Amino acid sequence: MKLGxxxxxxxxxxxxxxxxIMDVIDWIADQxxxxxxxxxLGYDLPGNFALADAIREKAQxxxxxxxxxxxxANFLTETEExxxxxxxxxxxxxxxxxxxxxKKMRHDVARSEDLSIRNFNANLELLAVACRxxxxxxxxxxxxxxVENHGFFVQHSERVQALIHAVDRPNFKTTLDVGNFVCVxxxxxxxxxxxxxxxxxxHVKDFYIRPSNQNPGEGWFKSSYGTYLRGAIVAQxxxxxxxxxxxxxSSGYDGYISxxxxxxxxxxxxxxxxxxxxxxxxxxxx
Numbered sequence: 001m002k003l004g005x006x007x008x009x010x011x012x013x014x015x016x017x018x019x020x021i022m023d024v025i026d027w028i029a030d031q032x033x034x035x036x037x038x039x040x041l042g043y044d045l046p047g048n049f050a051l052a053d054a055i056r057e058k059a060q061x062x063x064x065x066x067x068x069x070x071x072x073a074n075f076l077t078e079t080e081e082x083x084x085x086x087x088x089x090x091x092x093x094x095x096x097x098x099x100x101x102x103k104k105m106r107h108d109v110a111r112s113e114d115l116s117i118r119n120f121n122a123n124l125e126l127l128a129v130a131c132r133x134x135x136x137x138x139x140x141x142x143x144x145x146x147v148e149n150h151g152f153f154v155q156h157s158e159r160v161q162a163l164i165h166a167v168d169r170p171n172f173k174t175t176l177d178v179g180n181f182v183c184v185x186x187x188x189x190x191x192x193x194x195x196x197x198x199x200x201x202x203h204v205k206d207f208y209i210r211p212s213n214q215n216p217g218e219g220w221f222k223s224s225y226g227t228y229l230r231g232a233i234v235a236q237x238x239x240x241x242x243x244x245x246x247x248x249x250s251s252g253y254d255g256y257i258s259x260x261x262x263x264x265x266x267x268x269x270x271x272x273x274x275x276x277x278x279x280x281x282x283x284x285x286x
Contacts, residue, residue: 004035014042
């Protein structure tokens, strides 16, 4: 297992200008992180091959891997022309991933106001065709593409699996976020167990969870069925992080684990405490 950090965890500092992406890579390496996951929020990366080269060289100089490149995408478009344009845009992002030197890339697949299973089933093949084309394109670079369980529409463990099986490519898997399942009111331990065989990389995050009839105020958002959620420092929230990590470790998973911090605390402190907690809990698992 290699433990590292998503650059998204330091988004507060990136957005404010306190840190650059190079500063973030240095910071992760200084905290003992073994890899960095590149999420282009808070810095402009898409289409910027010079910056991709600089990031690759910086990570190499600091002795850490670049584990994954994660981008947004939406193949539920209004027209066929837009659909094809989005596929081609994501293929361009694959080129950038290859320039970064990564062998794993996550892209989103869809957003929709209609979150019903009926709508999902109606659009499954459309999404699968797009993902299949991108996976085939990425295969020339030895890149495994993946869908993450987030965005509400493709967030349940069974929907993620349905898409993986519909795409039917050995290099199309899932970026398995252990926390995001609660956003669709699914038990995280059960969902992680369900989808671990298909994981290309594992995200670890935590949430505070409050009932739908107890509005906690500012900083919270709602799950699909109204539960209140807020990002937490890993192992300080309401998810059973020790059991989740036990399930991951017991499965024999030995790939990248990427910390995602999205709490309200200062981002460097929140990320560092979470990183320390993951390492300690992992090492304590027999």
